[in-house]
Structures are given as structure tokens and as C-alpha cells.
Amino acid sequence: MTAQQQLEAGARALGLALEEDQLAKLMQYLGLIQKWNRVHNLTALRDPEKMLTHHLLDSLAVLPHIHGNRLLDVGSGAGLPGIPLAIARPDWEITLSDSNHKKSSFQQQAVIELGLGNVRVIPGRVEDIQPAQKFDGVISRAFSEIADFIACTHHLLTAGGCWYAMKGVRPDEELAQLPAGVEVERVVPLDVPGLDAKRHLIILKAV
Numbered sequence: 001m002t003a004q005q006q007l008e009a010g011a012r013a014l015g016l017a018l019e020e021d022q023l024a025k026l027m028q029y030l031g032l033i034q035k036w037n038r039v040h041n042l043t044a045l046r047d048p049e050k051m052l053t054h055h056l057l058d059s060l061a062v063l064p065h066i067h068g069n070r071l072l073d074v075g076s077g078a079g080l081p082g083i084p085l086a087i088a089r090p091d092w093e094i095t096l097s098d099s100n101h102k103k104s105s106f107q108q109q110a111v112i113e114l115g116l117g118n119v120r121v122i123p124g125r126v127e128d129i130q131p132a133q134k135f136d137g138v139i140s141r142a143f144s145e146i147a148d149f150i151a152c153t154h155h156l157l158t159a160g161g162c163w164y165a166m167k168g169v170r171p172d173e174e175l176a177q178l179p180a181g182v183e184v185e186r187v188v189p190l191d192v193p194g195l196d197a198k199r200h201l202i203i204l205k206a207v
Helices: 003-013 020-040 048-060 082-088 101-114 146-156
Strands: 070-074 093-098 119-123 135-141 157-167 182-190 199-206
Touching: 003 020, 003 048, 020 048, 020 082, 020 101, 048 082, 070 082, 070 146, 082 093, 082 101, 082 119, 093 101, 101 119, 135 146, 146 157, 146 199
Parallel strands: 070 093, 070 135, 093 119, 135 157
Antiparallel strands: 157 199, 182 199
16 A cells, blocks of 8 residues: 555545545655655654654544634644645635744745645744734644643634644643633544554633
């Protein structure tokens, strides 16, 4: 099975029907990460097969649980999960934010090379972002503890919007320390094809 076929099978197992060009674009994106990784250390993973499960499929696993089509990806690093989500959902508007200049440069290059008209990159600290229009959702993948994630992005979420925190094991300790006025809407256990590790998506909202 080729890597692209493996990706297609994994996406199908997640309930996603991706077009041939979307699969090809996801593979091209993976190639860009591998190329830049040699010089810029974007991600600790080096094994292409692991990158496919730990980065691409892990990012796509949250797709069925996200509502709203204006999404901010905080501490996006190599563009995860934002770029895979943008490829899978070209009708969504996705903004990537990372304080690391090197990683923001990579994101910008990936957006250009992949022709992603629905993605924009805002380098710098997320606390400094002042968008003309707030976001339906703010997502992070191993960005920080949930309370900190909420504190530094509270000003960016539209009324009725949700925070999406991608975590490994269920973070009960973090959930016990939520700031006042925020509650858990759902804790979704994720089953990522080919990934033998616990994954959870924590969906939170302001009350």
C-alpha cells in the first residue's frame, strides 16, 4: 500500500471521503514538512509513516466534531491541525498563529506552495491578535494547559463559539482548573487509525 493509499484508508476509517487532489495535497504537505525538517526542526518526528498517522490523521480526526467555518489554530507549529483541516475543508477559513518566526515562515511557504486560498498566517503572540472578525472556533494541539489556552484566546472567540483542545490522555486535572465562566461541552475520545495512543478532543464554551 502506498502512503497515499494508507492516508485514504485512514481518512475513510475516520468517516471522511477525500478527493484525489486533496489526498495528493496532503501528501505534498507532508513532503514539505520533511524537507524543512532537515534544517528547521519543525517537528520531533522523522519517520514518514509516523508523520502520516501522528500528524495528518491525528489532525483530521477532529474534523467531524468541529462546528463553524472560521477557525483559528493557535501554536500551530508546522501548521497542525490547521493545514490538514484547510485541505479537507476548502470552504472553511483557517488562520494559523505561532510565535516562532521559523514556523510561521514555513506555514506561509506551505500555504503558497499548496495554493491554499482559505488559509492565512498571523505570526507573533496570539495575545496580540486583533482580528476584524472573531472566530467561530479556536483550536490547539498540545499548545498549553487548557486554562492558559482559554486565557490567551478569550478575546478572539465569537459569542457562541467553541474552544477545541486536542489532548492525549483525558486531562482531568486541567479540566478541574477551568476559569470561571467556561464549561466543558463534550469530551470526545478519538480513535486515530494506526496510532496506538490515547487521544481526546475537549470542546469548551463560555457560559
